[in-house]
Amino acid sequence: MNPLAASPARLARVALPVLAALLVVPFVAAPYQTVLLCYGLVFAIAALGFNLLLGYTGLLSFGHSAFFGVGAYAVALIVKYLKISSMEAFVAGGILASALVAGLFGIVCVRYTRIYFGILTLALSQVLWSLAFKFFWVTGGSDGLRVPTPSLLGAAIPGRTDKIAFLANRYYFYVLAIFVVCVALMWVIVHSPFGKALQAIRDNETRAEFVGVQVHRYRWVAFVVSGVYTGLAGALWVPLNGLTTPDILHWTFSGKIVFFTVLGGFQTFFGPIVGAVIYNYLETYAVGHTVYWQLVLGVVLVVLVLVLPSGVVGTASRLGLWRRRAPSP
């Protein structure tokens, strides 16, 4: 994490062309492709939150499915019990519910690091998974809960009858706007004094204590922010999927979020975003082409760890740095 990278101008140079390309997608790509990209952006928000813990605080969570699932189920329960289908209510509900759960889980988890932290987050997420299964009269059990197409911006943009057209256009732009805000906000957070304190904790917990950083408290705040990002992603995912089931609370979904981040590179800011989008395409096409899609993903993961341990973006950054440093002939 190059300290020289903390420049808004540099961020704009990287982000604006990408944003321009993302804005054009619905006008040039097939609706299916746009919806697929929309899934990728939603997963990218989750990965961005996850990486605040892994890349910046040094904590590997295997329980982020809990927050994604809580965000998704909060939306489904708002629909079921409050009969509301406003996207703003979904977003607010997802954020509040995931903040609450992350706050509670964080109290227990941030006291531990390394494998203990990972196992604890995994165990707590599995508790939620089993609750979602058992309390079927509330959660729908293994059938899950359906979520209708929401209205956007109050009732200004109602959910249309042509669901795919709605998701590939208006909903895509809605998700894109939230994605941009999430990226900008996270960029500020990791380059803030608080972000530096998290990186200090990651590098040397004892020394961080001895400069006056209250390690557990800072980890807890990072845990909650991370959980809220992932919960927000869950809330945005449900209208896309139209249904939430206990599968997204299962630890294997946490494994996917880890995969996104490792694929893109957890030591770079943009790595988890790129990793989430690539993974989404990879899984979708692997599932579409072979029944052995899990084998394909497994091979990718093994190759990734052996050949590109710093991920796609990490490797690209290193190659770029190497080319800039190489003497011109």
Place this chain on the structure above:
Amino acid sequence: MSLLETRQLTKYFGDTHAVDHVDFRVTEGEVLALIGSNGAGKTTLVNLISGLIRPDSGAIRFLDRDITGASIHEKIAAGIARSFQLVNLFDQLSTLDNLSLAVFAREGKTRKLFSLSDADTAVRDEAMTVLGQFGLAGKAEMAAGGLSQGERKLLDVAVAYALRPRLLFLDEPTSGVSTREKAPIMDVITSVVRAGKITAVIIEHDMDVVFTYCPRIVAMHQGTILADGTPDEIRGNEQVTANLLGTR
């Protein structure tokens, strides 16, 4: 004026009496050395005072206030800082960020989530000034993990110094560096500490360093204080020469 005082401070590790009913006093403004062979209890004493470990019994008073049970955070806020025998830095952060973080933490600014750290020019300027005092300004943008051992030792002390403590513990600031580098490192540290009117306790094994830079020396042996005096008094103390200096 007595800045720090321990009364009957005790820490056992199993059957080992690491620190055994130690009465230790530090006066404001002095630079004193804590000497002793390996296992004498020097680092344990500093760990107890700085809050890394809790004492079994006894009391620690700082500025006439009991801080025996205070947390590390509270002790830092009270004005006690320390460096480490084995260098403890934030290796992936730049040298400047190591220093900036200490300044941010001292000013309570690490709680800020929504402002860019680089935009705080006052903190950046202060961190650069401290780096300059320690001769590290030219390494500001280099990752701390890439510095030489001597530079890492200096940065370790600089990070503690940037907290503007009233009492600074330096745990073997010249260990692991070449004999040639020791004097320049100690010159920098003692001049900065004296200019900042900071009281310093230096744990050190190298007697040449101790006798050159520290007007008061406290010698420890097997968890107790063996002697306390000027360099000449310590040189002339038979128990010290027999147990620590290796001569009679």
